[in-house]
Amino acid sequence: MNIEEITLGQAVPFLEAKREHHLSRLLNTYHRFDVDEADGASIKDEFQSYLWSFSSTDAPYEFLNVCSLVDYDPWFVWPYFHHFWSDFDAIPHREFEKILCTIWGDWSPTFIEDADDRAFYGALPDEVVAYRGQPRGARVGLSWTLDKNIAAGFARGHRGIWYDDPVIITARIKKKNIAGAYVNRGESELVLFNSRCATRRQIEQTPSFKERHGLLDA
Known part of the structure; x- marks a missing residue:
């Protein structure tokens, strides 16, 4: 057919x-x-x-x-x-x-297929400062980034879904607790084995999509 x-x-x-x-x-x-x-x-x-x-x-x-x-x-x-x-x-x-x-x-690390991703992982120091963007109160996930601006974008929302109470979480992550590291989407992404591996967390508020674009109701 x-x-x-x-x-x-x-x-x-x-x-x-x-x-x-x-x-x-x-x-x-x-x-x-x-x-x-x-x-x-x-x-x-x-x-x-x-x-x-x-x-x-x-x-x-x-x-x-x-x-x-x-x-x-x-x-x-x-x-x-x-x-x-x-x-x-x-x-x-x-x-x-x-x-x-x-x-x-x-x-x-030999399981990491892409050469650029493998090089990215290999160049990481023993401990990094990483960021995660999400709505306040949401369960903390496995994906983090080395780029705070990327985290801010995910905090505001993703693929047309916008959050009213976005936050950026800053944490310390040891390299031995990183399961994957990826650069192919330009996000400098780190994936952890366990979300609890992100320690010494600090949370800061970041402007929502509506606040950034003046779309809040008067």
Whole structure:
């Protein structure tokens, strides 16, 4: 069936069939005992095709689902965690935190796939000052940044959702507690194994989107 021939009524089952196809091929290759470099590339391609069939807000949940199907094998989870993390939005940080803490002992910087990200991580000192922007009172997540301006932007909101009570949290983070470091979205992002690894926190108020643009009601 050509894509041009698919009607609206056929679209959903067609998409589900494609997803099932990619997931089945991924798992079948993973469970082989003689997986080589070519098989690894095949798994990556199938996983990417599978996840990219979901929205950026649904994809992290599907990532977690696939990881559960391979019993959270760290040699599977860590490389693909680094590969896909920057594609995710509205991430369920608490669920990721549970998994990252469980496989923490198997972590290695060699799992960081992108050379620029790996260099960014390698250049970090033993302890950094990092920032996180979010609405006041929200649960503190795993994602931080070295750039305070980036944190201020996330504090005000993200992807069209604006917060009325934005804050910037400043904290100290030890390099040994950083699970991932990414520069590919220009955010100098750090991802922690556990949100409690961000210590000596200080919270400051920052102007909301409406305040910055004079949109508050008189």
